[in-house]
Amino acid sequence: xxxxxxxxxxxxxxxxxxxxxxxxxxxxxxxxxxxxxxxxxxxxxxxxxxxxxxxxxxxxxxxxxxxxxxxxxxxxxxxxxxxxxxxxxxxxxxxxxxxxxxxxxxxxxxxxxxxxxxxxxxxxxxxxxxxxxxxxxxxxxxxxxxxxxxxxxxxxxxxxxxxxxxxxxxxxxxxxxxxxxxxxxxxxxxxxxxxxxxxxxxxxxxxxxxxxxxxxxxxxxxxxxxxxxxxxxxxxxxxxxxxxxxxxxxxxxxxxxxxxxxxxxxxxxxxxxxxxxxxxxxxxxxxxxxxxxxxxxxxxxxxxxxxxxxxxxxxxxxxxxxxxxxxxxxxxxxxxxxxxxxxxxxxxxxxxxxxxxxxxxxxxxxxxxxxxxxxxxxxxxxxxxxxxxxxxxxxxxxxxxxxxxxxxxxxxxxxxxxxxxxxxxxxxxxxxxxxxxxxxxxxxxxxxxxxxx
Numbered sequence: 001x002x003x004x005x006x007x008x009x010x011x012x013x014x015x016x017x018x019x020x021x022x023x024x025x026x027x028x029x030x031x032x033x034x035x036x037x038x039x040x041x042x043x044x045x046x047x048x049x050x051x052x053x054x055x056x057x058x059x060x061x062x063x064x065x066x067x068x069x070x071x072x073x074x075x076x077x078x079x080x081x082x083x084x085x086x087x088x089x090x091x092x093x094x095x096x097x098x099x100x101x102x103x104x105x106x107x108x109x110x111x112x113x114x115x116x117x118x119x120x121x122x123x124x125x126x127x128x129x130x131x132x133x134x135x136x137x138x139x140x141x142x143x144x145x146x147x148x149x150x151x152x153x154x155x156x157x158x159x160x161x162x163x164x165x166x167x168x169x170x171x172x173x174x175x176x177x178x179x180x181x182x183x184x185x186x187x188x189x190x191x192x193x194x195x196x197x198x199x200x201x202x203x204x205x206x207x208x209x210x211x212x213x214x215x216x217x218x219x220x221x222x223x224x225x226x227x228x229x230x231x232x233x234x235x236x237x238x239x240x241x242x243x244x245x246x247x248x249x250x251x252x253x254x255x256x257x258x259x260x261x262x263x264x265x266x267x268x269x270x271x272x273x274x275x276x277x278x279x280x281x282x283x284x285x286x287x288x289x290x291x292x293x294x295x296x297x298x299x300x301x302x303x304x305x306x307x308x309x310x311x312x313x314x315x316x317x318x319x320x321x322x323x324x325x326x327x328x329x330x331x332x333x334x335x336x337x338x339x340x341x342x343x344x345x346x347x348x349x350x351x352x353x354x355x356x357x358x359x360x361x362x363x364x365x366x367x368x369x370x371x372x373x374x375x376x377x378x379x380x381x382x383x384x385x386x387x388x389x390x391x392x393x394x395x396x397x398x399x400x401x402x403x404x405x406x407x408x409x410x411x412x413x414x415x416x417x418x419x420x421x422x423x424x425x426x427x428x429x430x431x432x433x434x435x436x437x438x439x440x441x442x443x444x445x446x447x448x449x450x451x452x453x
Contacts, residue, residue, distance in 0.1 A: 005050060007057035008277055010068060013284050015273040016059075018088075020047045025086055028273045030284075030299045043089040051075050054272050060107040069112060074101040074119065076137055078112070078130055093135040099124060104150060104164075106157040108192065113157075115164060115190075116150020121174040123149040127190075145199035147188050153212075154229070156222030158247055164190040165247050167227060167317070168203055168212050183212065187251065187317060201318035205253055207231070207243060208317060221278045226304060228283065230264045230276055240264040244308060251317035256307050262300055281305065351452065354419070358450075361415040365391065369412055373442050374451055381439035383431050409440070420446060 006017045015028040018040060025037045056073030059081070070079040070088075076096030080089045100117030107113075112130045114137065116123070125147055128137040153168035166188040185203040190196070203209060211231050212218065220229045227245040242256040242264065258264070264276065264285060274286035282303045362370065372390050376382050387408070388394050388401050396404070409426070416425045424443050431437040442450070 003052040004054075005052060005057050005072060006054045006272065007059050007070070008273070010059045010061045011280065013277070013279040020050045020052055023047065038086040041085060041087040043087060045079070045088055045090050049075075049077070056102060058105050060112065069107070071105050071112065071114075073103055073105070073117065074098055076100070091132070091135060092130070092137075094137060096137055100126070100128075102151065104155040104157075104166075106164075108157060108159075108162070113164075115155060115166075116169075118151050118172065123151040123170060123172040125150050140195060142190065142195050142197050144196035145186075145188065146197045147184060147186060147199075148182075149184070152218070154218070154220050154222070154227050154245075156224070156227065158224050160224060161248065162192060163247075164192070165227075166190075167245065185209070185212070201251075204318050205315050207255065207314060208245070208253065211243070219276065221276060221283070223278045223281065223304065228276075228278075228304070242307065242311075244304075244311060245317060253314050253317055254308060254311035255314050256311040259310055283307070354449070357419050358416075361419060363411065363415075365408055366412045366415060369408055370416075370450070373440070374447065377442055377447050377451075381427075381429060381441045383434070383439045384437040387440070416446070420449070 003021050004017045004019045006015060008015050009027075013030060017026045017028065017034065018024075019026075023040045023042070025040050026034045027037050028034050051072060051074055053072065053074075058071045060069040060071075062068060062080075066084040067080060067082045069091075070081050071077070072079075074097065076092060076094045077090065078092040080091055081087070082089075099119035100114055101119050103117030104115040105113065114128045114130075116125055116127075118124065127140040127142055129140055130136075131138045147166060147169050149169045149171040150166055151172065152170040153166055155164070155166045155169075157164050166186075168186070169184050169188075171182045171184065187200045187203060189198050189200055191198070203212070208229075211229055218229075220227055222228070225246065225248050227243075227247070229243040229245070231241045231243055240263070241258055244254040244256070246252045246254070276283055276285035278284075282301055284299055284301050286299055358367070358370070368391070369387070372387070373382065376386075384401075384405055385394075387405055391404070391408075393401055393404055413425045417423075423446065425446055427441045427443050429439050429441075431439050
């Protein structure tokens with residue numbers, strides 16, 4: 001006769017227990033324990049089809065009424081429970097069973113969603129939504145960085161941000177040894193508007209990694225903003241500790257080191273009503289140390305705000321250890337040095353190639369003229385008389401000087417024009433002192449390229 005389904009009442013500290021053989025309903029309160037309420041009136045309910053379980057049953061209130069939706073994992077069954085008359089009505093007409101055990105189920109507005117789960121010897125990433133017209137669960141196709149599995153991690157829906165969050169997941173397939181237990185440490189967000197998964201990062205914080213890797217059971221609660229993890233046991237601190245992961249603030253993680261040395265009862269099992277659960281903005285868990293008699297069940301209550309005020313900030317969820325950070329720094333520095341060296345080698349090759357081209361293209365006089373222009377660039381323009389004097393042609397006839405100068409300038413600009421295609425080589429201006437002549441200077445861009453040769 002002790003076969004039942006048990007669940008926490010929506011936004012309450014109390015629990016309900018429905019006996020599937022006796023058809024009775026009981027309520028658990030911290031003050032009185034389990035108390036008989038009534039015998040269930042059933043509409044279209046086959047009690048033999050109800051899977052007895054103390055986990056995976058969820059209750060969702062319908063429009064602030066006394067009526068609630070009731071889901072049972074592994075079965076796909078959806079019921080409506082009227083608490084004013086204690087009438088249970090089955091809504092779904094599904095044959096779906098056994099493929100979504102320990103799924104993440106939640107209510108978004110007036111819709112009920114089911115994400116992932118485990119069944120038929122493998123994990124799943126299937127997303128479904130209940131259709132109240134077809135009375136069936138309909139699959140939803142997602143885009144983006146869809147995780148390979150939604151199972152055995154920390155998952156929850158944030159009504160404020162209207163996002164589903166998944167922190168770590170395990171892909172399991174008992175048939176394939178290579179994926180028998182493959183943990184993905186990714187941080188995922190699902191946007192309902194465009195039905196897209198985004199991988200926001202990866203869990204690297206050692207405290208959280210230790211929890212995921214070393215604990216067989218991973219008890220956590222989610223209050224819509226904080227994933228609250230009871231890390232038990234933790235040898236570094238007295239009794240147990242708690243970790244708070246803030247999804248609203250860049251996944252910052254805080255650690256509560258239990259300054260009051262309260263025993264944290266956060267395991268899951270048949271007595272789920274005594275284990276840590278959320279009620280509004282507070283956490284509640286059983287604590288035998290506060291009992292005043294053997295018969296009663298002692299409970300501790302602490303507000304999330306109070307616990308956070310006593311907590312220490314330990315980093316963001318994607319923040320690795322100092323060894324990893326140092327390794328990443330070395331990698332960045334190494335990449336920077338490699339890129340810098342590659343750039344310098346490239347510049348030297350280009351410079352050497354340019355020097356060879358100039359040596360090959362320019363004649364002796366043109367190379368001397370180039371050196372002369374570079375040497376005098378900072379002093380300004382050079383005139384025709386200075387050029388003639390530099391080459392020692394000042395004793396020749398004016399006509400010979402003019403021809404030499406014209407040929408020199410023409411060859412110089414043509415040859416460099418072949419190297420620096422579509423670029424002006426010389427800045428040529430009228431000589432202010434002698435309007436019959438010009439002054440010459442390298443264009444700034446050409447000077448910049450040639451001065452380091």
